[in-house]
Amino acid sequence: MRSPTIGLEVHVQLNTASKMFCGCSVEFGAGPNSRVCPVCLALPGALPVLNRRAVESAFAVALALHCQIQPFSQFHRKNYFYPDLPKGYQISQYDVPFSRNGYLMVETEQSHRRIGIIRVHMEEDTAKMMHGRSITEHAVTSLVDFNRSGVPLLEIVSAPDITSAEEASAYLTELRAILRTLGISSGNMEEGALRCDVNISLDAGTRAEIKNINSFRFVRKALEYEIERQNALLDRGEPVVQETRHFKESSGITVSGRTKEEAEDYRYFPEPDLVPLEITPEWIDTVRQRLPELPEERRRRLHEMGLFPAEAATIANAPELARFFDRTLSVFPHGKEIANWLLSEVSKTLNARNCTIDEIPLRPEGLAELLQLVHRGTISSKIGKTVIAEMLATGKSAGEVVHEKALGQILDPETIRGWVQETLAQNPKEQEAYRLGKDALFGFFVGQAMKRSGGKANPELLNRIVKEELEKQ
Ligand SMILES: [Zn+2]
Structure with a gap:
């Protein structure tokens, strides 16, 4: 059996009041294109302003993941064309992210292991496309909602330390619990607040990437399928192709998307409209002290x-x-x-x-x-x-x-004694049998007396009194 090497890239939407670089609300579920302004629509001359709360949420996550926060970091433009990206580039962090080198302890039934975190970086979300039909078929209509354009995102990149689908699932569960505890994201995968890309290879060979999986169950299924698919290819002596694949929820399989682009294809360059981010130890300490x-x-x-x-x-x-x-x-x-x-x-x-x-x-x-x-x-x-x-x-x-409802327990010994005496008086035969050694009848007397009390006699007291009364006889 070949051993899987799995890395996860998780995108987290932050639940700040406003977007990453403008004052628009990030509220989920608002009417299409109702939360937009010149900045997040990329109108000419509009300039980004960094959201301080988003930065502090990012610090909190990085600290919770034991990352080192870098005193100096930068935003870069990641250039590509897509209709959901009005600027023609996404503001992200590239070679100088604000944090690196953390870890997350992950527990499964078999193990308790430390999974490395390569980096946590900040970026902005794209707008949201809605297609009349699935994008993998031929779309008939496509709509775009810019409400999501510019929503603050964190990208959390794990080291390829994960060794099974189960461990990937445990990693996500732990990560989501941390995000929710920090109160910085709903962590809701169905609403897209948490999105996951997985990288997987067998025996450290060529890896495939599966993009944008939107539930924990599907991450697990996609990985299980992919492990099987790659094993079968290698068994036949065929190579695994480096590519992006999509998970088909209906059939539980992954299908080939496009061959993987390299970082240089994006022509990253420093964002000229934002100054580099300088982070003082005092600022980090303030956030650290607020960690729950x-x-x-x-x-x-x-x-x-x-x-x-x-x-x-x-x-x-x-x-x-x-x-x-x-x-x-x-x-x-x-x-x-x-x-x-x-x-x-x-x-x-x-x-x-x-x-x-x-x-x-x-x-x-x-x-x-x-x-x-x-x-x-x-x-x-x-x-x-x-x-x-x-x-x-x-x-x-x-x-x-x-x-x-008069549900309180009766704690008065004399009231309870009355019920016990009535019970004994009504069951002379059982009393005789008890005296002759049928100890099991003790429970019968307790049960009968409890019934008389309407279930309200204090059980310990009742037991004691039944014993006392039986001894008297
Ligand atoms: Zn805006």
């Missing part, structure tokens, strides 16, 4: 708190869930119990309503109140499930629901 706890660190913390690795990952990789968890934890310091409820009852509701945790009528303080009631034994965890369902449906507090 990153997913890997967060997973470790939750794991140490007693959560299973899968639970820790589910919470830590979703920033809004992690925030909710931490706020609950600040008032109810029992992480494992919070995770149990968040990942069962609450997640069920999120899935059923297809919404995020910020959109349901449950706040961390509310969940903490409920868990406190269960923790203290005021209600059983079974009743807790009824209560949380009501809280999620109505937005009422745990206390209100317990009070209104």
Whole structure:
């Protein structure tokens, strides 16, 4: 079996308020060509102005990926013609990017490996073409929406350190968790906020590039297909051609696009309308100090708190869930119990309503109140499930629901003793059998007395009293 060498180039749209070089909004889903100005339409005389927020978002990503930030970097023009590129060039970074030499720790079931990051650089997005038919067939109509023209992009280039489709998928999952935790991108592949190109070769031979894959599942499928295709070629003694390929989602295969162009074909030259970017250590420090706890660190913390690795990952990789968890934890310091409820009852509701945790009528303080009631034994965890369902449906507090529905546990020993005595009085035969050694009947008495209490007797107290009453007989 030949070993695959895989590198990923990921394009990330930043969720800044405005575009990379003008003040137009980057909001997704606005009407076509409604977010445009002379700069992003490349009208004569319009000049770019660098977006400071975009630069700081870029720093944050580079720092999270352990890259070295370069004190001096430059923007270049990458020249080519395409109808979605009104200037005839894209402003990008070339041989002097703002960051280099980082890494990302990537975990799969088999391994925990360090994948190198060659560079992170800044550039601008192109406009968006919409074709009446697939571009690979003959298009009948083509429309262009310039809203996306000039949206800030980061390109994150991995070293060819990835060795399987599974590891590529884990790399993307970890990267997206970091981007979301930093709050600098939605990381939403369906909306095009994250786009992925993959390079793959076998036994370090000739590589093929597959462009613009738009889901994690497709990245994995494309790689699996490509490994098989290249293996078959080499088995037959045929060469792998260096080329760009496209992944066909419908059939799960890759098809040949064009032979790969080289960097020199783009005639890169320094962008004369932007001064070089000088980055002071103070500026980097300011951004570094604002970095939040990153997913890997967060997973470790939750794991140490007693959560299973899968639970820790589910919470830590979703920033809004992690925030909710931490706020609950600040008032109810029992992480494992919070995770149990968040990942069962609450997640069920999120899935059923297809919404995020910020959109349901449950706040961390509310969940903490409920868990406190269960923790203290005021209600059983079974009743807790009824209560949380009501809280999620109505937005009422745990206390209100317990009070209104009279769901609190009965903790009064004499009330419970009454139920136990009635139970024993009504079951003389079973009592006799128990005395003769049929110990299993103990559970029967507890069950019957619990029924009398309407399920509300505190279980520990009930057990103790049943024992006491049986011993009296
Ligand atoms: Zn604009």
